[in-house]
Amino acid sequence: MDASPAITLEFQGYWRDKKKASVPAAPGIYCVYTCIYSGKKQACSPQKLVYIGAAEDVRASLKNPEGLEGWESHIDTGEELCYSYAEAAPEQCRAYAAALVRRNKPPENPAPEAAPLAEGTAFALSGAAAFLAKRFSTA
Numbered sequence: 197m198d199a200s201p202a203i204t205l206e207f208q209g210y211w212r213d214k215k216k217a218s219v220p221a222a223p224g225i226y227c228v229y230t231c232i233y234s235g236k237k238q239a240c241s242p243q244k245l246v247y248i249g250a251a252e253d254v255r256a257s258l259k260n261p262e263g264l265e266g267w268e269s270h271i272d273t274g275e276e277l278c279y280s281y282a283e284a285a286p287e288q289c290r291a292y293a294a295a296l297v298r299r300n301k302p303p304e305n306p307a308p309e310a311a312p313l314a315e316g317t318a319f320a321l322s323g324a325a326a327f328l329a330k331r332f333s334t335a
Contacts, residue, residue, distance in 0.1 A: 203292065230277060315335065
């Protein structure tokens with residue numbers, strides 16, 4: 197049995213909620229975090245992974261998201277929501293997101309069905325991927 201190369205996802209971010217119109221209008225996987233923003237450093241410091249989603253247009257999906265109230269329930273004093281994004285082919289977004297949810301278990305995601313990927317599919321994540329397992333395989 198030959199090992200397939202890992203699926204690589206490079207996450208970009210972090211976009212503060214009030215700057216989410218700058219998130220790419222492209223297919224991919226997105227992560228919702230609580231974060232603390234430092235105006236001095238012009239940077240977000242993620243505090244907690246809240247949700248993982250997938251969309252054919254991530255910007256449109258974040259414009260008026262269905263789960264916003266649940267996401268906001270995780271915000272502590274001094275925090276706000278922020279987002280990261282990894283581009284993925286539209287036909288793979290949901291399967292990749294399901295694998296990430298199964299591995300990372302964000303509190304606002306329902307328990308997913310098994311990802312429709314071959315057992316042992318390897319993932320390698322990089323970039324703005326706080327609190328995500330950087331390397332894992334599906335079971």
